[in-house]
Amino acid sequence: MVLSLSKDTIQVVREQDVVLLRNRIKEVAVKIKMGLVNQTRLITAASELLRNMLRYGNGGHCVVEIVSSGRNNGVRLTFTDKGPGIPDIALAMKDGYSTGKSLGLGLPGTKRLVNEFDIKSKVGEGTTVTIIKWANG
Amino acid sequence: MDRIPILRMGNFLLVTIQVDLYDRLALTLEADLVQMVKKTSAKGVLIDISAVTIVDSFMGRIIGNIASMSKILDSETVVVGMQPAVAITLIELGLPLKGVHTALDVERGMNLLKSMIDDFDDEDIEEDPDGSLAE
Ligand SMILES: Nc1ncnc2c1ncn2[C@@H]1O[C@H](COP(=O)(O)OP(=O)(O)O)[C@@H](O)[C@H]1O
Ligand SMILES: [Mg+2]
Numbered sequence: 001m002v003l004s005l006s007k008d009t010i011q012v013v014r015e016q017d018v019v020l021l022r023n024r025i026k027e028v029a030v031k032i033k034m035g036l037v038n039q040t041r042l043i044t045a046a047s048e049l050l051r052n053m054l055r056y057g058n059g060g061h062c063v064v065e066i067v068s069s070g071r072n073n074g075v076r077l078t079f080t081d082k083g084p085g086i087p088d089i090a091l092a093m094k095d096g097y098s099t100g101k102s103l104g105l106g107l108p109g110t111k112r113l114v115n116e117f118d119i120k121s122k123v124g125e126g127t128t129v130t131i132i133k134w135a136n137g
Numbered sequence: 138m139d140r141i142p143i144l145r146m147g148n149f150l151l152v153t154i155q156v157d158l159y160d161r162l163a164l165t166l167e168a169d170l171v172q173m174v175k176k177t178s179a180k181g182v183l184i185d186i187s188a189v190t191i192v193d194s195f196m197g198r199i200i201g202n203i204a205s206m207s208k209i210l211d212s213e214t215v216v217v218g219m220q221p222a223v224a225i226t227l228i229e230l231g232l233p234l235k236g237v238h239t240a241l242d243v244e245r246g247m248n249l250l251k252s253m254i255d256d257f258d259d260e261d262i263e264e265d266p267d268g269s270l271a272e
Contacts, residue, residue: 106194
């Protein structure tokens with residue numbers, strides 16, 4: 001069971017919000033003594049998801065939580081937008097697939113960088129991506 | 138801050154990125170650098186990212202773009218000071234920055250650039266049809 005120990009929400013509407021979100025994640029990651037490499041993986045993953053939200057989802061918000069499961073502490077991030085949604089998630093998860101003429105590494109790369117990855121999307125309603133990085137995962 | 142300064146050092150251009158870039162700043166840097174390479178016919182570009190803690194696929198692509206555009210303009214790009222955590226993350230992300238030379242610090246980066254440029258000069262000499270200049 002994953003328990004939530006702290007929770008706050010950051011609105012994401014402009015690219016400068018990237019910096020704000022990175023700083024917030026850094027704070028919570030340091031608080032649970034996450035190592036530098038895992039911090040870097042987590043913040044890079046968050047950066048990718050935030051970019052997608054701005055670019056494809058018309059912006060949205062990110063919920064930043066400290067979570068705990070047994071003896072493990074971690075950071076859970078939930079990115080939610082009310083954009084157009086993703087018609088074919090399996091395709092979007094493929095390395096190199098992009099409808100935006102970019103590298104197509106954001107979603108598959110993020111999945112590789114974190115411990116838990118979940119994506120839900122409905123065409124016309126929006127997209128939610130949830131990731132967890134454990135402090136020593 | 139809305140521009141990253143580009144320093145000229147002889148044949149080389151040096152850029153020190155002091156902050157984690159957001160998109161517009163990175164795009165401006167890309168455009169500025171390519172302009173500068175054109176204007177100064179610089180032989181090498183040194184990008185110091187030792188203060189950068191996050192490079193995502195967008196930033197990685199910009200670094201790659203700078204390198205490939207400079208190459209077309211006959212200039213080599215060396216990225217120096219990449220933090221180990223950043224390097225590990227880039228590989229896992231799936232972006233190993235192919236075609237971009239890296240070095241530990243500015244000094245070593247400079248030496249690498251110099252040696253690459255010397256190599257080109259040597260090649261020119263060896264390819265000389267007369268052959269008299271080759272060692
Ligand atoms: N929040 C989102 N809303 C709608 N579509 C999305 C969203 N995130 C990703 N996508 C779709 O998934 C594709 C793959 O995303 P990603 O792996 O990050 O690559 P890239 O951003 O380079 O296109 C995008 O091109 C886009 O079509
Ligand atoms: Mg993306």
